Amino acid sequence: HLILAGFFAWKILAMDAGKGEIERVGLEVKESISNWKMLQTQIASIAVRADSSVRKEVESVRDAVRYADPVTSPQLQDIERAIQNNVDRLADAVVSHNCEEVKTRVQELLLQIRQRSEMCKILK
Numbered sequence: 001h002l003i004l005a006g007f008f009a010w011k012i013l014a015m016d017a018g019k020g021e022i023e024r025v026g027l028e029v030k031e032s033i034s035n036w037k038m039l040q041t042q043i044a045s046i047a048v049r050a051d052s053s054v055r056k057e058v059e060s061v062r063d064a065v066r067y068a069d070p071v072t073s074p075q076l077q078d079i080e081r082a083i084q085n086n087v088d089r090l091a092d093a094v095v096s097h098n099c100e101e102v103k104t105r106v107q108e109l110l111l112q113i114r115q116r117s118e119m120c121k122i123l124k
Helices: 002-049 055-067 074-095 099-123
Strands: none
Touching: 002 055, 002 074, 055 074, 055 099, 074 099
């Protein structure tokens, strides 16, 4: 009976540890999805403020973010930080009505989002 009780106790402890890990991963996924949606919202608000001559380009960035995989991993932190920096620069260019800078930032962002998507596929 002691052996069965020990085995049963070990099984319960293992299940509890697994449950904790599943909950931790679930929270990380929810956080990454939330962060990606916030980025999409930020780009959408930039598109609204953009001049009509560059609005379609900014909306293409919004769409690229919209259709990209929102789940991240620690290996993507550098590229996601670079994307956020370029979004901030894009916002500054839109506010200053610098159309050439907006077009440059849009091209850079589209490339970075594409690279991030490819890296996501590799890491899965």
